[in-house]
Amino acid sequence: MNLKSTRKKRNPKVGFVSLGCPKALVDSERILTRLRAEGYTVAPDYDSADLVVVNTCGFIDSAIDESLDAIGEALEHNGKVVVTGCLGANPQRILERHPKVLKVTGPHAYEDVLDAVHEHLPPKHDPFVDLVPPQGVRLTPRHYAYLKISEGCNNTCSFCIIPDLRGKLASRRIDEVLREGERLVRAGVRELLVISQDTSAYGADLRYPRAEWNGSSYETRFLDLARGLGSLGVWVRMHYVYPYPHVDGVIELMADGRVLPYLDIPFQHGSPTVLKRMKRPAHAENTLARIAAWRRACPQLVLRSTFIVGFPGETEAEFQQLIDWLEEAQLDRVGAFKYSPVEGARANEVAPHVAPEIQEERLARFMQVAQRISAARLAQRVGQEETVLVDGHEGNVAIARTRGDAPEIDGVVRIKRGASLPVGEFARVTLTAADDYDFEAVPKENPS
Numbered sequence: 170m171n172l173k174s175t176r177k178k179r180n181p182k183v184g185f186v187s188l189g190c191p192k193a194l195v196d197s198e199r200i201l202t203r204l205r206a207e208g209y210t211v212a213p214d215y216d217s218a219d220l221v222v223v224n225t226c227g228f229i230d231s232a233i234d235e236s237l238d239a240i241g242e243a244l245e246h247n248g249k250v251v252v253t254g255c256l257g258a259n260p261q262r263i264l265e266r267h268p269k270v271l272k273v274t275g276p277h278a279y280e281d282v283l284d285a286v287h288e289h290l291p292p293k294h295d296p297f298v299d300l301v302p303p304q305g306v307r308l309t310p311r312h313y314a315y316l317k318i319s320e321g322c323n324n325t326c327s328f329c330i331i332p333d334l335r336g337k338l339a340s341r342r343i344d345e346v347l348r349e350g351e352r353l354v355r356a357g358v359r360e361l362l363v364i365s366q367d368t369s370a371y372g373a374d375l376r377y378p379r380a381e382w383n384g385s386s387y388e389t390r391f392l393d394l395a396r397g398l399g400s401l402g403v404w405v406r407m408h409y410v411y412p413y414p415h416v417d418g419v420i421e422l423m424a425d426g427r428v429l430p431y432l433d434i435p436f437q438h439g440s441p442t443v444l445k446r447m448k449r450p451a452h453a454e455n456t457l458a459r460i461a462a463w464r465r466a467c468p469q470l471v472l473r474s475t476f477i478v479g480f481p482g483e484t485e486a487e488f489q490q491l492i493d494w495l496e497e498a499q500l501d502r503v504g505a506f507k508y509s510p511v512e513g514a515r516a517n518e519v520a521p522h523v524a525p526e527i528q529e530e531r532l533a534r535f536m537q538v539a540q541r542i543s544a545a546r547l548a549q550r551v552g553q554e555e556t557v558l559v560d561g562h563e564g565n566v567a568i569a570r571t572r573g574d575a576p577e578i579d580g581v582v583r584i585k586r587g588a589s590l591p592v593g594e595f596a597r598v599t600l601t602a603a604d605d606y607d608f609e610a611v612p613k614e615n616p617s
């Protein structure tokens with residue numbers, strides 16, 4: 170069995186039956202949003218599901234009967250059933266009639282449902298194909314959520330086998346995505362993290378169909394997605410965007426404060442010849458000119474990227490081009506990896522591999538430059554007042570993030586005397602110091 174076929178099997182499918190009121194629907198939405206982001210597929214019927222979640226209603230007797238019947242049907246047709254929702258507040262009643270359910274969790278306890286799914290149908294975290302940060306299946310706090318807008322990818326990057334594993338780009342229609350975003354915001358989400366393999370290509374597979382949402386017409390494309398999500402009044406953060414000309418329109422929305430002035434663009438390299446060997450999308454674009462234009466249009470833009478160092482055939486001159494590119498691009502947040510051959514990737518054959526000790530040495534040189542730039546860019550913001558989103562507390566210190574920090578992959582802001590700042594809410598702070606990656610801050614004093 171080769172790696173591709175092993176990986177192909179890793180696509181656990183969850184069926185979902187949602188009964189009850191709009192509140193229960195929001196819980197269902199949150200559970201589905203999170204499962205989708207973790208790589209689960211939502212199964213359309215019992216037969217194709219590996220496990221079924223039944224979100225019940227226990228409001229009146231007829232609703233209880235309907236819920237118990239739905240659990241029975243799921244058990245009969247599938248066998249692996251997790252029960253949640255209002256009727257879950259009375260587990261005895263469910264277990265008396267259906268002792269074989271795997272787990273009963275109560276209303277609005279969506280974390281417990283996800284725990285039960287993880288336990289009985291493990292997500293088999295795969296760092297190579299997963300879009301959520303690699304902290305395994307740790308749950309996203311309630312105040313931010315990953316919003317997956319499409320599956321698969323139409324590109325053919327030579328180091329990547331995701332299109333073989335996940336198939337061609339398959340976008341969700343814009344009204345479906347916007348409704349999901351809206352429900353999440355209603356449920357208390359303060360930050361939406363848009364993810365996909367190629368966010369700038371969103372809708373291309375469907376030919377950008379139009380749909381109505383909240384009385385306006387939107388095309389299923391990146392710009393309208395940003396426009397729609399930007400109207401929800403929360404932070405909207407864009408991940409996995411490529412530097413195509415049509416991204417310029419989204420930069421305008423960033424300059425207007427509609428979506429976060431933050432772009433996560435996996436540039437991967439700065440040498441045109443390496444990018445060509447990588448077969449990267451937009452490899453022929455003049456990315457430095459584009460970055461400069463974006464920064465002119467939106468000076469507060471924060472750019473995050475990842476790079477591959479020591480790609481097959483990378484010469485010292487090409488590596489130096491990458492360093493020069495980075496010096497000019499002045500990216501705020503940078504991660505880098507040494508090239509490592511993925512079984513089945515065409516890059517393994519494009520050129521001789523770079524020796525591991527040279528890869529190591531180049532990675533260290535690259536990260537030194539990246540770190541220096543990051544530190545200098547953070548230092549420029551010290552003294553400024555900024556809005557942050559509070560993620561948690563460590564003693565009297567609140568841990569938060571600025572517009573330029575995605576959860577779990579970027580830096581944090583440590584707010585002294587921040588114990589009273591509520592988790593999941595925005596706060597105004599003054600940035601007082603910075604190191605290579607993180608800020609220190611104090612709450613902005615109330616003038617009254």
Ligand code: SF4
Nearest residue numbers: 322324326329331366
């Ligand atoms: S854009 Fe390239 S690296 Fe990203 S999923 Fe598609 S083929 Fe893979």
